[in-house]
Amino acid sequence: MADYIIGLTGGIGSGKTTVANIFANMGIVLVDADIVAREVVSKGSEGLKRITTHLGTIILLEDGNLNRSKLRQIIFDDDKERLWLNALLHPMIRTSMLQQCKDAQSNYVIMVAPLLFENGLDRLVNRTLLVDISPELQKQRTVTRDAVTAQHVENIIGSQASRAEKLSKADDVIDNQGEISALKCKVEALHNLYLKLSSKPE
Incomplete structure (x- = not known):
């Protein structure tokens, strides 16, 4: 640890x-914020469920994964949605990163x-x-x-x-x-x- x-x-x-x-x-051991940010919105994740509930299925691809370009477009056009998304994802990303740091088996x-x-x-x-x-x-x-x-x-x-x-x-x-x-x-x-x-x- x-x-x-x-x-x-x-x-x-x-x-x-x-x-x-x-x-x-x-x-x-490396804990990469960019990788964790993708993990918290991966298919079946709590993050993706919350985003879908908030914005609707328009932000999903046919295979059920997040349509990143659609989400980018929405938050680029609407500051309120960007702030909502940051408030949702930043704590999830921090929690996951700290857990991975805690679990790391290096000095x-x-x-x-x-x-x-x-x-x-x-x-x-x-x-x-x-x-x-x-x-x-x-x-x-x-x-x-x-x-x-x-x-x-x-x-x-x-x-x-x-x-x-x-x-x-x-x-x-x-x-x-x-x-x-x-x-x-x-x-x-x-x-x-x-x-x-x-x-x-x-």
Whole structure:
């Protein structure tokens, strides 16, 4: 059971998934907010039942799964519905993430959350780790990776907490503007620190 939680975050294209996977390769359990957010609205879940009761079966696909694009359209067009959905799902996501952290069989656990600070998830963790790169590099990497426009990436960056704000809040920062080999060394150094902080022998 892991009692020590590291909150891992970083803007789009920063490489937080790469960092998370390096921790995972060293035997650390990952709890990913994006995966949990999908689980709480999966077919047959309480979350999906509540959404269907509230909005009707128009938000279901023929196979009974959530029609994500339809739901996105509804909450994009109506602030009240967006607030209702957030009030329903955020507590479910937090509860599930904390349970998964508690059940984790590693010395500490990494909670991966793109909106760690924005959604107040940093209050649930013992320490925060930010994967940081310049906005220019964010744009360059994301445009190349996702085949989207620079404007699209700028809109996403603009909707998140500023780089300065995240840097001021993070306990630890990994500068990911270099090579993967340098990144692995940085993660290994933090891994050793987190083993000490979680005060359990490896």
